[in-house]
Amino acid sequence: MAPLASGKTRPVRLADIAKAAGVSHGTASNVFARPEIVREEVRERVKAAAEAMGYGGPDPKGRLLRAGKVNAIGVATAEPLSYFFDDPFARVMMASISQACDATGAGISLVSAANSEQLAWNIQSALVDGFIVFCIDGGSKLVELARERKLPFVALDLDSDDDEAVAAIGVDNIAGAGLAARHLTELGHRRFAVLALPVADSGFGPTTQEQVEKAFYSGTRDRLRGYFAELSRVDIDVSRVPIYETVNDEESVWAGLDHIFAGAETPTAILAMSDRIALHALDWLRQHDITVPGDVSIVGFDGVPEGAVSKPPLTTIVQPIAEMGRLAVKAILENDGSPTSRQLLPVELVVRASSGPSST
Amino acid sequence: MAPLASGKTRPVRLADIAKAAGVSHGTASNVFARPEIVREEVRERVKAAAEAMGYGGPDPKGRLLRAGKVNAIGVATAEPLSYFFDDPFARVMMASISQACDATGAGISLVSAANSEQLAWNIQSALVDGFIVFCIDGGSKLVELARERKLPFVALDLDSDDDEAVAAIGVDNIAGAGLAARHLTELGHRRFAVLALPVADSGFGPTTQEQVEKAFYSGTRDRLRGYFAELSRVDIDVSRVPIYETVNDEESVWAGLDHIFAGAETPTAILAMSDRIALHALDWLRQHDITVPGDVSIVGFDGVPEGAVSKPPLTTIVQPIAEMGRLAVKAILENDGSPTSRQLLPVELVVRASSGPSST
DNA sequence: ACGTATTGTTGAATCGATCCAAAGCCACGT
DNA sequence: ACGTGGCTTTGGATCGATTCAACAATACGT
Numbered sequence: 097m098a099p100l101a102s103g104k105t106r107p108v109r110l111a112d113i114a115k116a117a118g119v120s121h122g123t124a125s126n127v128f129a130r131p132e133i134v135r136e137e138v139r140e141r142v143k144a145a146a147e148a149m150g151y152g153g154p155d156p157k158g159r160l161l162r163a164g165k166v167n168a169i170g171v172a173t174a175e176p177l178s179y180f181f182d183d184p185f186a187r188v189m190m191a192s193i194s195q196a197c198d199a200t201g202a203g204i205s206l207v208s209a210a211n212s213e214q215l216a217w218n219i220q221s222a223l224v225d226g227f228i229v230f231c232i233d234g235g236s237k238l239v240e241l242a243r244e245r246k247l248p249f250v251a252l253d254l255d256s257d258d259d260e261a262v263a264a265i266g267v268d269n270i271a272g273a274g275l276a277a278r279h280l281t282e283l284g285h286r287r288f289a290v291l292a293l294p295v296a297d298s299g300f301g302p303t304t305q306e307q308v309e310k311a312f313y314s315g316t317r318d319r320l321r322g323y324f325a326e327l328s329r330v331d332i333d334v335s336r337v338p339i340y341e342t343v344n345d346e347e348s349v350w351a352g353l354d355h356i357f358a359g360a361e362t363p364t365a366i367l368a369m370s371d372r373i374a375l376h377a378l379d380w381l382r383q384h385d386i387t388v389p390g391d392v393s394i395v396g397f398d399g400v401p402e403g404a405v406s407k408p409p410l411t412t413i414v415q416p417i418a419e420m421g422r423l424a425v426k427a428i429l430e431n432d433g434s435p436t437s438r439q440l441l442p443v444e445l446v447v448r449a450s451s452g453p454s455s456t
Numbered sequence: 457m458a459p460l461a462s463g464k465t466r467p468v469r470l471a472d473i474a475k476a477a478g479v480s481h482g483t484a485s486n487v488f489a490r491p492e493i494v495r496e497e498v499r500e501r502v503k504a505a506a507e508a509m510g511y512g513g514p515d516p517k518g519r520l521l522r523a524g525k526v527n528a529i530g531v532a533t534a535e536p537l538s539y540f541f542d543d544p545f546a547r548v549m550m551a552s553i554s555q556a557c558d559a560t561g562a563g564i565s566l567v568s569a570a571n572s573e574q575l576a577w578n579i580q581s582a583l584v585d586g587f588i589v590f591c592i593d594g595g596s597k598l599v600e601l602a603r604e605r606k607l608p609f610v611a612l613d614l615d616s617d618d619d620e621a622v623a624a625i626g627v628d629n630i631a632g633a634g635l636a637a638r639h640l641t642e643l644g645h646r647r648f649a650v651l652a653l654p655v656a657d658s659g660f661g662p663t664t665q666e667q668v669e670k671a672f673y674s675g676t677r678d679r680l681r682g683y684f685a686e687l688s689r690v691d692i693d694v695s696r697v698p699i700y701e702t703v704n705d706e707e708s709v710w711a712g713l714d715h716i717f718a719g720a721e722t723p724t725a726i727l728a729m730s731d732r733i734a735l736h737a738l739d740w741l742r743q744h745d746i747t748v749p750g751d752v753s754i755v756g757f758d759g760v761p762e763g764a765v766s767k768p769p770l771t772t773i774v775q776p777i778a779e780m781g782r783l784a785v786k787a788i789l790e791n792d793g794s795p796t797s798r799q800l801l802p803v804e805l806v807v808r809a810s811s812g813p814s815s816t
Numbered sequence: 817a818c819g820t821a822t823t824g825t826t827g828a829a830t831c832g833a834t835c836c837a838a839a840g841c842c843a844c845g846t
Numbered sequence: 847a848c849g850t851g852g853c854t855t856t857g858g859a860t861c862g863a864t865t866c867a868a869c870a871a872t873a874c875g876t
Contacts, residue, residue: 122828
C-alpha cells in the first residue's frame, strides 16, 4: 500500500502481473502453465511484466490447493530427524525409498520431532500425499497419528499382532530368526545368549522371555520367538538362555556383553537382533580378546552394508531392504483408496565369517 | 454426488462438518485451531460430527495458503536423492541440518531429480520457506533455479568467484588446502600427487593446472590453488605434480592411482581433495602393499567421521560441518528479507596416522 | 455476405482452510 | 428499562493459484 513498501518481500501475485500486462489472470496463468496456447506477443508481454515486477513464478502454495496433490511422500519416525542419516538400516532404506521417488518424480519430506507433542503436530500438518512410517520405536503411536490423517500410509516393520487394518510391509521375523538360530545349532552350538532390541521404552538391562512376550515392539518379540522356537526344537533349554535388552547402541550392547560374559557359563553363540548390535558386539569381543568365530559365533539381523566389511564380516539375516522401500513408495503413490494390505517379505541367511563350528 | 460415492477418498471438508454440526465454518475452524475459545458443548458436538464423517482434521493444504508459511526448508542438490544417504559428507551435513531443524520445529524436504528438466520443476514447485543448496555438482544451475524462486536460500560450499549477491556458507578452501600441503612439506615430502574432485562434468582422468583453473567447480579450483601456493612457496615445481581428476568414487580414484603409480617418479605424498577420495585411496594402497604412512602419506579434506576409524586413521582438513548446517538453517529461518551474505568458516588440520615423515 | 471453424482470451467458480470485525446473548448494576 | 462488559458465534474476506464454459476475433469456404 505505502509507496515505500520495497522492504516487504514479494507481495506480488499472479493477478498483479496480469493487471500490469493488461490481461486477465486466466491468461497470465496459462503463460506459465501452458505457454503454448497463448499467443506469442501476449506471452512475451506477460513474461516481461513478471520479470519487471520480480515475480518468481506461480507460487506452489496456490497451485497446490487447487491441484489437491502435493506430489511428495512423508517419511515419519519417532526418532530424531538425524536418525535418517545416522542409522545404517534407515540409510539403506531411505536410499531405496529415494530411488523409487526419484523414478516417479515424487519428493520426500522427513517428518519427526524433538518431543511427541510436536510430532503429532508435524504429522498433522505435513504436506504430503501419504506416509511411510518407520516403526522402529514408538510405532503404535505413530501409526495412530498417521492413520488419523486419513492419508494412504504404510508401516515398515510393524508386525503380526498389530491392527490388521493397517497396511504394512515387513519381513518374516520369526522365520528369519529361526534361520539364524538353526544356522548356529547346525554348527554345533548349544550355549546361547541373545542381544535383544528394545522391549519397552524403559532403557536397557537383562530381561526374560516373559517380558519380551509382552514387548511393545513386535519385531523384538517375533525375533525372540523365532530364536527360541528353533532352539527348543533341538532341545536347548531356552529358560537358561540369557536375554539382554539393548537400545541398539554401543553403550547398551557393551553393558550387555559385560553382563553375559560375567556369568559362569559363557555362551559360544550370540544371537543379535540387529546388525548394529552385532557390530558393536564384534568391537567388544575384539577388545576382550575373544576371537570370532573361534571362541564365539555371532549372527546379526538386517543385512546392512557395513556387515559385509566388518572384521570379521558378519553372518546375518538379510532383509530385502531395497525391495521394501520400493514397495512402500509404490503402495503410497499408486494407492487409489483401497489400502494395500500387509505384506511379509522373505529374508535370507547370508553366511560370512562371524559364525563357525562350536569349539566346545 | 452419487449416493454410492464411498469409493472416493475424503471429499469431506471443514465446511461439511460445520454444517453437520449446525455451526458456522468459523466456529468449526476454532474447534481445531483454538479449542479453548469454543464452548465445551459445541466443541464436543463438532468433534463428534467430525468423527462420524471421518474427517481427518484440518487439511494443511488449506491452512498453508492462508498462513503463507510452510515451516519447512528444502535441501536441494543436483545429485540423485540417494546422495543424501550415501555420501559421508552429505550425511554429516544433513544430520546437523536436521538437528537444527528439529530444534526449531521445521521440517525438511529433500529436493532433487533424475534429470535436470525435472529438477527445475521440482525446485519451482517445492513447498518450502527457503532452500539450502548443495553445490557439490551443477552448483551454478541450482543456484540460478533457487534464486528464481525468490525465496531465501543459502548455498553450501559455493566459492569465491561466484556471484557476490548470493548468500553462501563455505569454508576457506584455499587456506585449508594450504594447511594440508604445508603439513606434508614440513614432514619433508617433495614428490606430490593430487587426487582432485570433479573439474567439469566430463568424467575422470589426468588433468592439468590450467584445466583446473577453468574448473566449473570453484571448490576444486580453490583447493588446488591452496595446494600449489604452498608447494610453490617451498620451491616445488608444481608443473610436475600430477593431478588426476576423479568423480569422488572408488573406480575413478583407483584409476587415478593406477595412473599415478605407473609413472617413473612415484609420489611420497598424496593430496586428496576429499576424505572419500582419500579413503578409497587407502584401500588401493593397502591392496598394492604400499604402506601408509611408511611409503606414502596422504591427507584428505572434509573431516567425515569415517576418517577417524579408517586404517590408518586419516589425517585431514576438517570442516566445521555441524556449524555450517546450523548456520544455514538459521540463515533461512531467521531471514527477514535481507540476505545473509557469504560467510567463510575456518578449517582445521587434524593430524592422524595417514601422514608421516618422508622416507626419501 | 454469411455461416463455420479455429484460435485466443475472459471472468467466475473452486480448492480448504484462517482471521476478524461485528453481532448475539446473558447477567449484572443502577 | 437500559447501559455495560464478558463470552461465543457468525459470515464475509482472504490466501494464490487453476480450470472451464462461454465468448470474441480472425480466417476460410461457398
